[in-house]
Amino acid sequence: MSTTEEKFKLAGLEMKYFIPISIILIIAVFLGKLPSGMLGAFPIMIIIGGLLDYIGNKTPIIKDYLGGGPIVIIFVSAALVYFNLIPAKEVKIIKDFMTTQSFLDFYIAALIVGSILGMNRKLLIKAAVGYLPVIIGGVTVSLLLTGIIGYISGYGFVNAVFYIAIPIMGGGMGAGAVPLSQIFGQALQKDPTQLLAVMVPAVALGNALAIVSAGILDKIGKRFPSLSGNGKLLKTQDSEMSKEKEHTPLKYEELGKGLLLATSFFILGNVLSKFIPIHAYALMIISVAIAKIFGIVDEYYEECCAKWFNFIMKNFTSGLLVGIGVAYTSLKEVIEAFSPIYLLLVATTVIGAIIGTAIVGHLIGFYVIEGSITAGLCMANMGGTGDVAVMSASHRMELMPFSQISSRIGGAFMLLLTSLLINFLL
Structure with a gap:
């Protein structure tokens, strides 16, 4: 063997x-x-x-x-x-x-429904009441700072926020930039391909800067011990928040049940979007979160959705990314998007995330270094792979459950926030 x-x-x-x-x-x-x-x-x-x-x-x-x-x-x-x-x-x-046959939507439905329903329920609730405000602090400072620099530089406040800051803070490619390009495309009546060409380099560069920043924050924590919990996030740590849900062995019929539930939640989001002026993705996220928090779906079926998500993620993610490259990424427009001010705005986004999470985290009772790494840098990196790289660079792998909150719940929050902001700013 x-x-x-x-x-x-x-x-x-x-x-x-x-x-x-x-x-x-x-x-x-x-x-x-x-x-x-x-x-x-x-x-x-x-x-x-x-x-x-x-x-x-x-x-x-x-x-x-x-x-x-x-x-x-x-x-x-x-x-x-x-x-x-x-x-x-x-x-x-x-x-x-990818487009007319909706494989992208199929993947995103599995991702969102499975990742949220597959989380530890207490972890999700605690994240909403304690951890989420720290994420919101990082997102707020990041978006405002990037928007102000964009305005001063002539790039534009709205352009800097929507095309650079939000994609970087949105949870990577599959759960961030790609669905964001769909949301923007629908609202602006633009081709998502053109929008994604600006977003993709920002996400890649933001991921790189987040990893480098993690190493720098680790060194700052060693230099100023009072700022660091040495791998401990809360000054009054609750061990329940670190518990991940354990899954039972896979039975093949569970994948079919997970498929049906995931696609049904996606359809529910589409139905609700006819009555509520928010993108269907965001409404799907809200529906799944409500179902999880209030225990509407039995644990067995939650497990089916989590297993379906893991099956799709492990088998089709690389293929999906090929589809994103072919169908949604124009290399010509990517090349044209690069400029010194573009790079500055990417850096501003990541720095803003660090500053915002440090301030709010400190007020709530988080250690500054750990709060900035988990709620800040793990929002600015590229999802799961970025989480591993950031945790490794900062030598804080024990905080991986918190990084997962940033990637899963934080990414979903960004889609919801974008759907709301787009109605006010554009």
């Missing part, structure tokens, strides 16, 4: 399977025989994603500071389209699968 586990794999496959599948796909593309819909899109996206994910996670600097596999998958996939290295027919198959 041990020798099988040690064999080199891509996309979870040994080379004796990965290579023949890749050859079959290349031949199908060359002959114009790649099927449309998910039959063609799934294999080509998963194979490309598996290869690029490995490259990104092994490339120095990129793996340590820029998000590793996810960022490489998105940008290289976009480059393959930009340089016409993927034929137009196959590009259309992937674009249609």
Whole structure:
């Protein structure tokens, strides 16, 4: 058994399977025989994603500071389209699968419903009453500071807040920049592709700066011991907040139940959006959070949703990122978005998150260093991979449950906040 586990794999496959599948796909593309819909899109996206994910996670600097596999998958996939290295027919198959066939919505439904229902209920409630205000403090200072610098520099207050600060603080790509581009696109009647081209570099650079900042905060904590809890977040720590829910062994029928519940919550969000002027994603988040807090869904079915989310996340995330690169990321517009003021606004966003969480965290009873790392930097990084990198850089892996609150609940909060702000500012 041990020798099988040690064999080199891509996309979870040994080379004796990965290579023949890749050859079959290349031949199908060359002959114009790649099927449309998910039959063609799934294999080509998963194979490309598996290869690029490995490259990104092994490339120095990129793996340590820029998000590793996810960022490489998105940008290289976009480059393959930009340089016409993927034929137009196959590009259309992937674009249609992501957009008109709604694979992106399908993934986001699994992500949001499964991650919230899969959380420890007490953790969610405590996060709402204690941890969430610290997150809000970081978000508020970050958005205001970035908006003011954007206004002074001529970039624009609204542009700086909506296209740079909010995407960075929004929880990464799949749960942040991508659904945000959909929300903005609907409100502004713009192509989400154009909006995502500005957001993606901001998210990548914000992730890099968050990781570097984590190491700096660790050093500041050593220099000024009164600011640090040495891995302890609260000055009066509650051990219940650190408990993660344990899952039972998987039964295959549970995946089907999780699928049905996740898609039903998504549909509920769409129904409610007909009566409430907020984006369907945000209404789905509110519905799931209410169901979780008040115990409306039985624990067994919550577990089904969590297992469905984990199945989708572990098997399809790399493929989804290929789809984001192909369908939603214009490399030409990404290149045009870069400028010195753009880089300054990214830095301002991360610094604002640190300052805001430090102030509010201190007032609530958090240690300044730990509060800034978990509620600030783990909002500014790229979700799960960013959490691991930030916790590692700050030598505080024991705070991972709190970083998960930032990535899951904080990211959902940003989608909700954006849906509300967009009605007032735009």
